[in-house]
Amino acid sequence: LAKTTQPISMDSYEGQEVNITCSHNNIATNDYITWYQQFPSQGPRFIIQGYKTKVTNEVASLFIPADRKSSTLSLPRVSLSDTAVYYCLVGAVGRGSTLGRLYFGRGTQLTVWP
Amino acid sequence: EAGVAQSPRYKIIEKRQSVAFWCNPISGHATLYWYQQILGQGPKLLIQFQNNGVVDDSQLPKDRFSAERLKGVDSTLKIQPAKLEDSAVYLCASSLGGQAYEQYFGPGTRLTVT
Numbered sequence: 001l002a003k004t005t006q007p008i009s010m011d012s013y014e015g016q017e018v019n020i021t022c023s024h025n026n027i028a029t030n031d032y033i034t035w036y037q038q039f040p041s042q043g044p045r046f047i048i049q050g051y052k053t054k055v056t057n058e059v060a061s062l063f064i065p066a067d068r069k070s071s072t073l074s075l076p077r078v079s080l081s082d083t084a085v086y087y088c089l090v091g092a093v094g095r096g097s098t099l100g101r102l103y104f105g106r107g108t109q110l111t112v113w114p
Numbered sequence: 115e116a117g118v119a120q121s122p123r124y125k126i127i128e129k130r131q132s133v134a135f136w137c138n139p140i141s142g143h144a145t146l147y148w149y150q151q152i153l154g155q156g157p158k159l160l161i162q163f164q165n166n167g168v169v170d171d172s173q174l175p176k177d178r179f180s181a182e183r184l185k186g187v188d189s190t191l192k193i194q195p196a197k198l199e200d201s202a203v204y205l206c207a208s209s210l211g212g213q214a215y216e217q218y219f220g221p222g223t224r225l226t227v228t
Contacts, residue, residue, distance in 0.1 A: 034216075043118075043205050043219025044157065087156055104149075104156030 004088045009109040018075045020108050022088030025069050033064060033071045036087045038107070044087060048073070075110075083112045116140065118220035120206050126226045132194035135223045139187070139208030145169075146183055147217065148191045149205040157205055163189065196227045 005023040012018045024033065032051050036044035048055055050062040050071070061074040075082060085107040119138040127133050139146050144165050149157035160179065162170040165186040174181070178197070183189040193200055203222040209215040 036217075041221075043207065043222055044217075045219065046216040049216070085156075102159065104158070106154070107156050 003103050004090060004105055006086075006088050006105065006108045008106065009111070011111050011113065012078050013113050014079055015077050018078050018082075018110060018112075020073045020075075020086055020088075020110070021070060022073070023070050024088070024090045027068050027090050028092070030092045031090045032092070033062065033068075034089045034091070034102075035060070035062065035073050036089065036104075038085045038087065044104075047086075078110075078112045080112050080114060083110060085109050118206055118208055118218050120204075120220035120223055122223055123221060124224050124226075126228065127196055129198055129227050130195040132192065133196055133225060134190050134192045135204050135206075135225075137189045137191070137206030137220060139189070139206070140218055143208035143210055143218070144186070145209045145211060145215070146189050147207040147209075148181055148189070149207065151203045151205055151222070153202070160191070193225075196225075198227050201225055201227045 006020060010020060032049055034049040035047040037047050038044040048057055048060045048062045050064050052064050052068060055062045063072040073086060087104050087107040089102045089104060091102040118140055121136050125133055146163045148160045150160050151157045158173060160174045161181045163183040166183045178195060179193055181189060181191045191204060203224050205219055205222045207217040207219045209217045
């Protein structure tokens with residue numbers, strides 16, 4: 001079971017770039033890295049997923065080094081509405097797969113200040 | 115596209131009583147999950163269905179929790195009898211395939227056991 005380690009909390013100011021790093025030393029060959037965001041009183045929401053190198057979408061970038069033992073979620077120019085808990089998960093992609101059951105952990109509480 | 119629907123949104127019961135939660139996943143999603151999220155912690159997977167079959171229920175307290183997904187669509191999660199430590203938010207999620215596919219979460223049911 002590929003568990004992850006990430007900071008418990010981070011603080012930032014509006015307009016800054018935020019980088020949240022996650023360690024996953026036991027990541028398996030067929031595991032993907034996925035990040036979710038959760039606001040209070042809501043279910044988690046998918047942000048981004050990647051396997052290696054760099055992935056970018058309209059809300060974030062995901063940087064994965066060659067050894068894949070860590071990953072960094074980058075949020076450009078954060079706003080107050082980005083205040084949330086961010087979870088890093090690793091797990092296998094595959095229909096009906098139970099390989100590397102997803103483990104949410106406690107996540108990182110990001111607080112953005114004005 | 116309609117999201118994952120859950121009901122009720124809130125429930126207060128006394129210990130030793132029973133309670134049931136309902137979930138309607140996104141149309142066409144074969145995989146359905148139930149998570150338990152205790153305050154301050156990340157979601158913990160209780161059970162995963164692929165269509166109407168159970169794929170993973172290793173973390174489901176089977177002496178008091180049960181779940182079913184008849185006809186491979188809606189699902190119900192039941193607790194009988196409830197304990198104080200069952201107070202949590204119960205989240206339902208669905209995805210097209212296995213766990214590392216993007217999961218779509220419902221709003222959750224907040225259960226308080228007194």
